[in-house]
Amino acid sequence: MLAALLALGGLGAATGGALALAARRLPPDADGLVRRIDAQLPQTQCAQCGYPGCRPYAEAIAAGEAPINRCPPGGERLVTTLAALLDRPALPVAGAAPAPAQVAVIDPERCIGCALCLPACPVDAIVGAHRYLHAVLPAVCTGCELCLSPCPVDCITLQPAAAPAGSPTADVLPARPSATGGG
Amino acid sequence: MVEIEPTPHRFPGGLTLPGHKAALQTAPIEVLPLPDELVLPLRQHPGAPALPLVAVGQRVEAGERIAAAPDPLTADLHAPAEATVVALERRALIGAPDAQGQCLVLACAAPGSRGEPPAADPGAGAIDTPAAQIRRRLAAAGVAGQGGAAFPAATKAGVASASQPRLLILNGAECEPYVACDEALLRTGAAAVLRGAEWLRRAAGATAGVIAIEADKAAALAAMAAALAATGWTHWRLQRLPVRYPAGAERQLIQLVTGEELGAGRLPAEAGIVCHNVGTAYAAWQALEQDRAMTHRVVTVTGGGVARPANVLAPIGTPLATLIEFCGGYTALAHRLIVGGPLTGVAVADDARPITKGTHCVLVAAPADLSNPGPERACIRCGDCVAVCPARLLPQQLLQAARRDEDDELARQRLFDCIECGLCAHVCPSHIPLVAHYRRAKALVRGRQRDAAAAAQAKARYEARERRLAAEAAELAAAREARRPGRPAAPSEVGQAQDRRAAIQAALDRARARAQQKPADAPPDEEPPAS
Ligand code: SF4
Ligand code: SF4
Ligand code: SF4
Ligand code: SF4
DSSP, X not given: OXXXXXXXXXXXXXXXXXXXXXXXXXXXXXXHHHHHHHHHSOOXXXXXXXXXXXHHHHHHHHTTOSOXXXXXXXXXXXXXXXXXXXXXXXXXXXXXXXXXXXXXXXXXXXOOOOOXXXXXXXXXXXXXXXXXXXXXXXXXXOOOOTTTTTOTTOOEEEEEOOOOTTOOOSOOOOSSOOSSSOO | OOOEEEOOOOOSSOBOOOOOOTGGGTSOEEEOBOOSEEEEESOOSSSSOOEEXXXXXXXXXXXXXXXXXXXXXXXXXXXXXXXXXXXXXXXXXXXXXXXXXXXXXXXXXXXXXXXXXXXXXXXXXXXXXXXXXXHHHHHHTTOBOTTTTOOBHHHHHHHHHXXXXXXXXXXXXXXXXXXXHHHHHHHHHHHHHHHHHHHHHHHHTOSEEEEEEETTOHHHHHHHHHHHHHHTOSSEEEEEEOSOBTTTSHHHHHHHHHOOOOOTXXXXXXXXXXXXXXXXXXXXXXXXXSOOOSOEEEEEEESTTBSSOEEEEEETTOBHHHHHHHTTOBOTTOOEEEESOTTTOEEOSOTTSBOOTTOOEEEEEOGGGSSSOSOOOOOOOOOHHHHHOTTOOOXXXXXXXXXXXXXXXXXXXXXXXXXXXXXXXXXXXXXOOHXXXXXXXXXXXXXXXXXXXXXXXXXXXXXXXXXXXXXXXXXHHHHHHHHOTTSOOOHHHHHHHHHHHHHHHHHHHHHHHHHHHSOTTSOOSSOOOOO
């Protein structure tokens, strides 16, 4: 009980410190700005932007420390939105083109239960424990690929995410010929 | 004799279209000989794919359940005939050219044999089973809406029963040109359809029922009037609808029957109404009175591109090619393969794809069968599309919004109120495939909504993890702080530390004692950790 109270106190102190720090580094209203930027980011938490997640990248953008084109999953659409939001010029996206939705899959034949992938996952999508078979929760995985490199036996692969229930494909053919279509 | 009431109500927009189905309005239902192979997609319903219950190589009986619904938006699947499961694999499906999905592939034990034609004797027993029990039996038989979306009938009845509906409408409008399968069932099996509708009415707990049939289906109206007279049921009425497309669309049907226009976003259940399709009622009758699962359905195979148009009773999972071959094959005019009617159907790229529970029509279109063909030109703002839209939308404005693909503008133009009736595209003098644009826009908006929901979830989980890591770090720091030498310890901490030290010492002693008892050659308790 007491230990828990102490821990809570410690947490309060830690967050308080972090907030104080943030307040010092960022202009006034920065928190609102960070939140507005973060709301646009894809939340893949893949760290491809060079920051350890979307929120840290949003903070760096708000502080004027990072360009707005560093998020490959967000792609062009995100750059356009951020450019409008921040009144900055739109830049071409740095890095890979956005990939279609994918999820990590652990090969149950090869997983040795080392638990090395557990701390790598930014959204706690992997369940498992030492020397027990691990599995990825497909509904939660963002496909960020961060769990791939820690695995010592390379048993994690990324596979296309299953199409969600009841979704038609985006390109439904017109039921008759059009000027561009064949026939 | 039962009176056939003309409805006094109308709906906005709409159009009277040439039917193109005279020949099929007198022809009998033909029974398809069993194909060699049936391909049953696991996803035929709005919900998640059904879960297969059989293994490759397994023998299945006719009517045996082969896949189970994982949620209430999906229905169970049953084997249409005695067969061997030969594969569980991805196959091309009806939809976009690249539409694919997991399918159970069955090799029929007796290909070429004829299933039973629709039963002649509809029975006459009392229909007084409790509603919940009827719904269970509908679910067990995999009965789903045959009008297109294949919504499970048991779920629809269950949802409706919660709001104590006043009316069940049996939808016999079949307003789209070329399509004639519901009418064929009404003409040849009106009594069975009526009993099925009564089962569905009880399942939903609706107090009364209306059978609504378009005025151009005289034989169907007469057959239903006779069937109704034979039962003597007074809680059912028979209504004649004006011949005006889309009279059979759910909202328009409700307005025609009750005069009530459901506002945007208002569900039929909220107005105390539940609608079922004629084919669904027939399947409900088969499920409850013949103990047969929904493994077959009547499909209209028609158009100038097929030699001998017909209404065909076919097993679910029949490839389109088999149906077309049964109807004499393609003619030289065959131009485009459409599943569904000419206004609402989707073009498919090849005929290897199987029919599902919701497939009511296969239109092998000759050029003349296509709705409003011609090269697409720019919108001339003639307003013809506005005049026909039954949902009171501004289709040309909606088109601009769909092309720009902006969520706000699409919402302002009420994209999701569009019922995809296809009339705007049908009348457009510039031959713009408007409804194709709307379908695409809906899919894109839904995709973005899903992405936003996934992002919100990822954000919440990421933040929760950050909090957890911070808490763990703080705890560690506090522990380190407590251990630091030279810091005057609070009395309670001293006590705690002493307790802990004593506990550790006791554990060590126990371990030592255990080690001494054990023979020297015993294997170690634990293997070394993997890392
Ligand atoms: S690259 Fe984009 S999605 Fe990935 S962590 Fe950075 S902001 Fe988030
Ligand atoms: S399971 Fe792997 S790919 Fe999926 S979110 Fe976690 S770390 Fe990223
Ligand atoms: S397809 Fe949609 S927009 Fe076009 S007429 Fe029908 S309801 Fe109106
Ligand atoms: S009918 Fe066609 S041309 Fe006329 S206003 Fe509508 S979209 Fe434009």
